[in-house]
Amino acid sequence: MKADVTFSAAFYARDPVAVARDLIGKQFTVEGVGGLIVETEAYSPDDPASHSYRGLKHANASMFGPPAHAYVYRSYGIHWCLNFVCLPGSAVLIRAIQPIFGVETMQDRRGSADLRNLCSGPGRLCTALAVDKSHDGRILTAAPFRLADAPAAVDIAVGRRIGITKGMDAPWRFGLAGSPFLSRRFD
Numbered sequence: 001m002k003a004d005v006t007f008s009a010a011f012y013a014r015d016p017v018a019v020a021r022d023l024i025g026k027q028f029t030v031e032g033v034g035g036l037i038v039e040t041e042a043y044s045p046d047d048p049a050s051h052s053y054r055g056l057k058h059a060n061a062s063m064f065g066p067p068a069h070a071y072v073y074r075s076y077g078i079h080w081c082l083n084f085v086c087l088p089g090s091a092v093l094i095r096a097i098q099p100i101f102g103v104e105t106m107q108d109r110r111g112s113a114d115l116r117n118l119c120s121g122p123g124r125l126c127t128a129l130a131v132d133k134s135h136d137g138r139i140l141t142a143a144p145f146r147l148a149d150a151p152a153a154v155d156i157a158v159g160r161r162i163g164i165t166k167g168m169d170a171p172w173r174f175g176l177a178g179s180p181f182l183s184r185r186f187d
Contacts, residue, residue, distance in 0.1 A: 007147050009068035012140065016042035016090040021158075021174045023084070023092060025150030030129040031143070033102030035119065036150070037094060038179040041161045042172040045089030049167035062137045064088050070145070072126075072136040079123025082131050084140055095173075096120045098181040099128070121183040157186040 007026075012019060020042035028034045043049060051060045051073065062071040063085055071083040071091050083091035097119045099106055106128035107113050119125040126132070140147065155177035160168055162184055175182050 007068075007141065009066070009141055011068070011147075012084060012086050013067035014086060016044050016086040016092050017172055019084065019086045020092040020172065021156060023094075023147075024156050024174050024176050025152070025154035027100075027146075027148040027151065028094070028097060029101050029146045030131060030135075032146075033105050033129055034097060034146075035100035036098040036176070037096075038098050038176040038181045039094075039096035039120075039183055040174050041093040041095055042170075042174075043083075043091050043093065047167050047170065049161065049164040049170075051091075063091050065137065068140045070131075070135050070138050070140060072131060072133055074133070075123065080126035080132050081122040082126055082129075082135070093122060094125060095122055096175075096179075096181055096183045097125055098176075098179060116180050120181055159186040 020040040023037045023040050026037050028037050051063060056064045059073065062069055065085060067086055069085045071085050073081055075081050082094045085091050099115055099118045106118050109130060110118055110124065110128050112118060119128045157175040157177040158171050159173045160171060161173045175186055
């Protein structure tokens with residue numbers, strides 16, 4: 001990972017669609033374990049698919065907090081999902097990363113050696129990075145999190161979000177074009 005490169009809260013304090021797009025190709029780690037962000041989805045407060053759509057609740061309080069904080073929730077009571085809070089009530093779901101740093105640690109945590117599926121999906125990603133509810137509300141600009149610039153320019157694919165039943169037509173899913181590490185290909 002590039003040394004001494006990180007992003008301030010100002011990077012996150014923007015429209016979630018812009019943040020979701022700009023996160024593609026960035027290097028992200030939790031306690032030194034992670035890789036390149038290859039897939040994201042944006043959610044805004046006026047979006048019926050967003051956890052913030054019906055207002056502030058105990059479970060989604062981190063979404064209404066300041067930018068540059070983690071919002072972690074359990075999906076279907078099964079797996080954790082990591083989001084980066086942008087403007088209050090908006091966030092970016094981190095859907096997939098390309099494993100690069102601490103690959104053996106991620107493989108141990110997931111019980112799998114398959115690199116393509118190690119972090120391809122929000123639940124797999126959180127298991128591989130050991131992200132859970134204890135990370136909810138933590139600031140993204142300090143340890144254990146680290147976000148650094150992309151090592152190279154990236155081509156970005158854009159499509160509809162997946163795994164939701166409302167707001168499905170919004171083209172707010174972004175990915176690293178051609179990446180084999182996506183949770184699902186772009187149509």
